[in-house]
Amino acid sequence: MKKIGPGFLIAAAFIGPGTVTACVLAGNQYGTQLLWALLFSLVATLVLQEMSARLGLVSGMGLTDALRSSLSSPLFRKFLLILVAFSILIGNTAYEAGNLGGATLGLEVLLGTDYAVYYPLLVGAIAFGILWWGNLRYLEYFFLFLVALMSVCFVTTAILVKPLWSDLFEGLFVPGLPEGSLFYVIALIGTTVVPYNLFLHASLVRDKWSSPEDLKQVRRDTLLSLALGGLISMAIVVSASKMNSAEVNNALDLAQALEPLLGKVAKVALSLGLLAAGLSSAITAPLAAAYVAQGCFGWKGNTQSASFRAVWIMVLVLGVLALSFSIRPIQIIQMAQFANGLLLPLIAILLLYAMNQKKLLKEYINSPWQNVLGGLIVLITLLLGARSILGVLGYWG
Known part of the structure; x- marks a missing residue:
């Protein structure tokens, strides 16, 4: 347990309600194809997160601090850091309601809708x-618990649906683009390679x-x-692959569809998994925004400082207000999508x-x-960014 680090915070951060929904839709529409x-996006995430962690460990800086010290042009450095700060802050604020909403849906199934x-x-x-009283060590243990909970819930469900091993291996190692699947491919990659995790990981490893x-x-x-x-x-993809139904749009629909086949265990497992996914992202998104703001604006202090907490x-x-009053921040979300595309x-x-x-890194620079x-x-992310921007502007459905 002493060797557990912030990697579990990063894993829990990218498995949010958006990831769950994207995996459910992809599995329902295209099976395991x-x-x-997902395998590609996992490799890409490992490569980038290893770089981020190595940067934080060797330089003793977060990514924003490293950029501040290595960019020579004061004007360009200021412009870049402000762009990054506001893009992350706007994006994370816009999507926080979705994270809280995912956890809320899980609670509705487990506890009912009366309250x-x-x-x-x-x-x-x-x-x-958790954010106010929890220190880094407690957060690591908590997110280890959440990742373990999601693993048990979703993997158990995947085993119970009895997939064919030949289909799994073919889907993993034989790339293909069935008709209409490009959007889902982009969604699967985009929900795994998360921009703010690169800032969060470097800062957590440094600490x-x-x-x-x-x-x-x-x-x-x-x-x-x-x-x-x-x-x-x-x-999640494997679980959804067994339900070829147009009515399956999210994890709770999947739970309802699997209940006749697997009984209430599927409903409870998927609801717990969605609750854990929503809660984990609802914690890491504000935490990452605070780290980015602290680095970009050069604020002093630790995670207990007033500016960090603010x-x-x-x-x-x-996020709570938007969800509580049923506000649909469409324009803000579109702005966040545009910003994240860049x-x-x-x-x-x-x-x-x-x-x-x-x-910064001496002999630990990239090979x-x-x-x-x-x-x-970078080439793949440029294509993803172009797709996101064109989608917001209405040139790509």
Whole structure:
């Protein structure tokens, strides 16, 4: 347990209600044919998160601090940091309501709908308490529990539906694009490679470890936790692959559809999994926003400082209010999608730039093969960014 690190926070962060929904829809529409997209996104996430963790460990800086110290042009540095800060803050605030909403849906199935109006406040209060009183070590244990809970719930469901092993291997290792599947491929990749996780991971590793000698342990923590996260996503796709129904649009629809086949165990397992997914993302999104704001604006202090707490409280409260009053922040979400379309490839490029700065990393800079892998991922994220922007502008359905 002492060797557990922040990797489980990162894994829990990308398995939110959006990831669950994307996996359910992809599995329901195309069975296991798109598992290769999840495998690719998992590899891409491992490559980028390893770079982020190595940067935080060796340089002792978060990604924003590293950019601040390595970019020579004051004007460009200021513009870039402000762009990153507001893009992350707007995006995380817009999607916080969705994270809280996913946890609320899970509670509605488990506890009933009589008091559903109070569930957003309950989930928000739990997230607030964990962020206010929990230190890094307790957060790591808590997110280990959430990832383990999601693993048991979703993997158990996937086993119970009895998939064919030949279909699983073909879907994983034989890439294909069935008609109409491009949108789902982009969704599966986009929900796994999360921009704010690159900032969050570097900062968390910096706060936990202090010596490059710990690099092996950092890599092991990253590999184990993200592999579990990828397994959870794949298990959701496999579970949904057995229900070829147009009425399955999210995890709760999947639970209802599987109940006649598997009994109430499916309903309870999927509801617990959705609750854990929503709660985990509802905690990590405000936390990441606070780390990014602290680094971009050069605020001093730790996670208990007033400025740090003010940011995550703002993100959390706005999410609760939006959900409690049934506000649909369509324009804000569209703005966040537009910003993230620009942000994902931009942050990947900035991370690659930082990982090749010898004054920051000395002998721990990227190797040539790491730069090649990173370059390929940047190319993919550029395509994803173009799709996101064109979709918001109405040029891509």
